[in-house]
Amino acid sequence: MASRDDIVKCQPSGLGLLGGRGDFAHIETIGAGAQPTYLYTSPYAGDADFSPLETRRAESGPIDHVSLADLLRNAFVYPPHTIYRDVKNLATGFALQQDMGNELRFHFAYQSASAASRPASNAVSDEALLHTYHQLLTRAVQQCTADIKAPWLLQSGGKDSTSLAIAIADVRPDTTCVTYLGGKEENEVESARFVARRLGLRHEGLVCDPARAYDRYLAMAPRMPLLTADFATLSYADLATEIGHRQGDGIIDALGVDPYFGVPLHLKDHLLRVLARSARIPGALLKHPLVGRSFKLCFALGTLQMTAFERYFPGSRFSDGEVDDMFGWNISTHSRKRMEAFHGDIEAAQSAEAVRRMVLVVLEAAGMAKGMYTAKAAGLRLAYPYCDKQFCEWIFNGVPDDRLIGPGGLNKVLMRRYIAQHFQQLPYVQSKGSFRFDVQGLARQRFEQVHAFAVQLRGLLPGAPKWLEDHRHCLGNKFFASKFCLLAVTLPWLSSRLGNATSMVESHA
Template sequence: MNAPLGETYAMSPETTPESSRRMQINTSPNSGEVDLSPLAKHDRDATAFDVVSIADILRNAAVYPPHTIYRDVKIAATGFDPTQDLFDNPRFHFPYQAELATSRPALGAVDEAMLLDTYHRLLCDAAARATASMRSPWLLQSGGKDSTSMAMALAEVRPDTTCLTYLGGKEEDEVASARFVARRLGLRHESLVCHPGRAYDRYLAVLPRIPLLSADFAALSYVDLATEVSQHQGDGLIDALGSDQYFGVPLHRHDRVLAMMARGLRLPQGLFEWGTVSHNFKLCFVLATLQMNEFERYFPGSRFSDAEVDSLFGWNIAECSRQRMQTFHADVTAAASDEAVRRLSLVIGESAHLAKGMNAAHAMSLHLAYPYADPHFRDWIFNDVPSELLIGPDGTNKVLMRKYIARHFDELPYVKTKGCFRFDLRGLARTRYDQVYAFAQQMQTLLPGAPHWLEKHRNRLDNKFFASKFYLLAMILPWLLSRMQSATTPPNAALQEKVAS
């Protein structure tokens, strides 16, 4: 169990990727539409896998940037300069922390009506630029503040936009609110109900065209949505992500409580198997929080603990993943507030949050736009809007955006409940267990503990805590297999030939 990384999957000089094969791709939406097409020529070779990146995903549902699932591919995500060497000396710095905004005016020094007019003009300009190449744009309308504000701008500059809302489960149904907003604005509205089996089948169908591996908890929803848009002859997706980075992310009481509870402990895994605990999501979540560090607790969802990841691999790899946090140490240490640390967690996790869209759009040959990442709009919000209109004194987020929405709508449910593309995790486990278990058996050379974990927890997958971990395996295993299979060599034999020590 203690084999170091270099000895476990040692590669000879002949098989180590040469510097000439190294690839760096800019994936920050702040620079315009991302081009993942160079990855189409990447060798489908298991020796290229970065196994620590697999551990990253199991632990946090995302790969720590600038790393990717491939050892010879790095990404210049937000905070990384795409002109620097991201292989040997990656340097991270995020310039949109609140304390770095030195030119913001005082609240009483600006006219609110003028601010709202400027907000509308700049957002319309951003939306027009971002969708210029789209013949038939579709807005992924979660029903939240960001997508409502975006819909208001699109109604003016792209009235041909179709709004699409996803109903991911019983926990959150904002279809009625989203439909009301779209229709009031004169935009066409469609909805899609989550059927986990259908979404998973669609994911497996496009796997060969998904360039990088990610397991964001909305990734299957996104593939489902992108497939639907493609089938309805849409050619572009508009995503309303990206504004949190410069508006800010206030911490609420539950965030602070969870941060205090994150102690980095290693608890006996048997605690999660007790009858009372094993079927109680909240108890499992609390125990899992005790095992995390404070920063990684900010990442969403229930993931595998370090001990479980080591068990899945059969050796101590989790610490290799944890060490990747050192790239961000300087910025985290310099953060002036808890909110600043939380903002960094969003930026670092962006590689997964945005990758789900980039991967799905690339696989379906769709344009993808993030108008909130427009530099003109972003820089105006960050530098020229009073701080009190970004995060209010009482912790209300996106005050200016709320005021903009209030120009056209009375208060709606989305103002109180955050929207997102949720997914029926338990339904996926219920309908696709045997399929994922078969994938796990084929991947035993790389993840020898995966079949055992699935067998052990099969009767606990009605608990969303365990169903979330099942989801991670369901995303990871078939993608890896799709990069290893050939017409003549069984996947397991191919893996043994190429990466076994």
């Protein structure tokens, strides 16, 4: 372990395009300030190692202001950056260019245009494809859960978790399925319960209680190695704590396969891309009674203030103007510049769908990071069977185009046919919903607590208390409550590192 005055520099050999860690052939300790700490967190390369950050529990490194702006603007820190100025995150697609002074470069090679070797539609039968799909997926489940004694599957009831449950029933029938009911919009709980019981798996449900979930997050925040503010972070903290209480020792998460199957865009996606104009809209307009009560109108005006690339990111987040007001200077420009890391791949993309694949990779810093950080804090193992490299490579190269994306933008055709072997009809065909979080309920129950955190950290975010005070009457609207949730997740993590010692943060002003 590095000492207080040292950091660990890892120089892996054979770093592939997946952003994996390769072979840790050379690990040396060097003087502080000479090089950053590199973390290798691609879920396609195995378990992330956060041990170089252990010493930061006792002494925080400098908090990066631009990374904090990233969190407020997009709910995650743009990779390869982290909330710490001197810690870099080599997520999927990033590699160290050692011949260029360890410059970090992004390139995600798994675009349809590069899959020239895919078989023709009539060259392979569904029977053969489905057999291989099951064989590779069950193998992936076995391998990634080998050291988990009592696994719990996060089962939304959708396609990904249903397909995974089928494979799990064959090789890990001791798995418990758990579905999180977060709000009235959800309709997949029935599907999840039906699937689990038909497969002979135990099923449990957990109904969101915002206060309970927030208490559980506050308890684990000091142990979370890094910070993300994905909108399901509180759901994950609630579930991880519950799993631990029920003697589970590991989580199986059904994320990771979308970039390889592909992500067709629909009319709504195209309309939102057109609507995203990087405009500046006065905050007073959004608070006007005729506007502020309408989630859809607020969402549209919020979209106008985003870039097309950032509109692909889920949820309602703070606008550039709001973030600048919180910091007291024009920091949003610096956050936007971090998109330049992906500019080369964006320019080379041959379709909007290709850009969206890239977005899904970037979003590992939100969706997958919340699981990695939460599981670490809860002392649980974390398994991503869909991130098995052999399985992903086969999906991308060995499955015909029409079994990936079908006519009319039907996604995951082969997965749907795999499910249909066991279940003819499922309720999940309606709309997505499970694992949401009741952000309005959180705002009602924990406003004063979050405001107290904002006051404590006003040396870092001087405008945060005022934003909360000015928008308290708007928090019944999910648009504003989602922004409240970003502060509710971000501020206590920072407080656990900094307390009142905001002089430790690095200033970019």
